[in-house]
Amino acid sequence: DQQVKQNSPSLSVQEGRISILNCDYTNSMFDYFLWYKKYPAEGPTFLISISSIKDKNEDGRFTVFLNKSAKHLSLHIVPSQPGDSAVYFCAASALIQGAQKLVFGQGTRLTINP
Amino acid sequence: DSGVTQTPKHLITATGQRVTLRCSPRSGDLSVYWYQQSLDQGLQFLIQYYNGEERAKGNILERFSAQQFPDLHSELNLSSLELGDSALYFCASSVASTADTQYFGPGTRLTVL
Numbered sequence: 001d002q003q004v005k006q007n008s009p010s011l012s013v014q015e016g017r018i019s020i021l022n023c024d025y026t027n028s029m030f031d032y033f034l035w036y037k038k039y040p041a042e043g044p045t046f047l048i049s050i051s052s053i054k055d056k057n058e059d060g061r062f063t064v065f066l067n068k069s070a071k072h073l074s075l076h077i078v079p080s081q082p083g084d085s086a087v088y089f090c091a092a093s094a095l096i097q098g099a100q101k102l103v104f105g106q107g108t109r110l111t112i113n114p
Numbered sequence: 115d116s117g118v119t120q121t122p123k124h125l126i127t128a129t130g131q132r133v134t135l136r137c138s139p140r141s142g143d144l145s146v147y148w149y150q151q152s153l154d155q156g157l158q159f160l161i162q163y164y165n166g167e168e169r170a171k172g173n174i175l176e177r178f179s180a181q182q183f184p185d186l187h188s189e190l191n192l193s194s195l196e197l198g199d200s201a202l203y204f205c206a207s208s209v210a211s212t213a214d215t216q217y218f219g220p221g222t223r224l225t226v227l
Contacts, residue, residue: 034214036218043206043220043221044218045218046217097170100214101172104158
């Protein structure tokens with residue numbers, strides 16, 4: 001049972017344009033959502049997060065949108081740069097029995113073309 | 115650099131063997147998490163320790179075990195290894211057991227032949 005889904009395994013975007021990565025979740029107990037970026041041969045790096053009480057969080061070129069009613073979140077990168085090429089994981093967090101459980105999606109490989 | 119260190123970087127072993135993966139959390143972080151990433155899969159949560167005690171368990175096999183030591187470093191022990199255990203194993207740390215943001219190490223790539 002995949003509680004967090006990233007339905008697009010890959011995405012290709014022209015440099016300078018907007019990249020939009022999507023993520024859907026099923027468990028309404030999730031109350032915090034994160035995006036991680038992963039380069040080959042490295043661990044995931046925290047990028048941006050959003051609490052369930054908000055619908056938008058912005059940090060420079062990165063903006064995360066949360067639609068709780070649709071159980072959907074998205075990451076917008078604008079403008080996209082070649083260095084943004086990586087695998088992006090969305091993750092959803094819930095406090096269960098005193099422990100923070102983080103559930104990851106399968107990842108989306110973003111390629112920025114010059 | 116996240117501040118989380120993992121050793122070794124690569125490990126190649128045979129089926130039936132036992133290996134130990136090591137993780138040192140970021141300075142000040144009390145919580146350590148272990149994840150497994152198999153080929154083309156997302157990260158699967160295995161287990162969490164907080165200040166030396168097991169806090170949460172995920173999809174961890176009975177052949178696998180972990181512990182967190184008084185100096186807060188953690189070890190993940192994998193025994194009776196099978197071909198399907200080949201994967202990337204990541205350790206992450208956070209300040210508290212309820213902290214939302216986890217910081218990941220570079221991972222250990224385990225290959226079972």
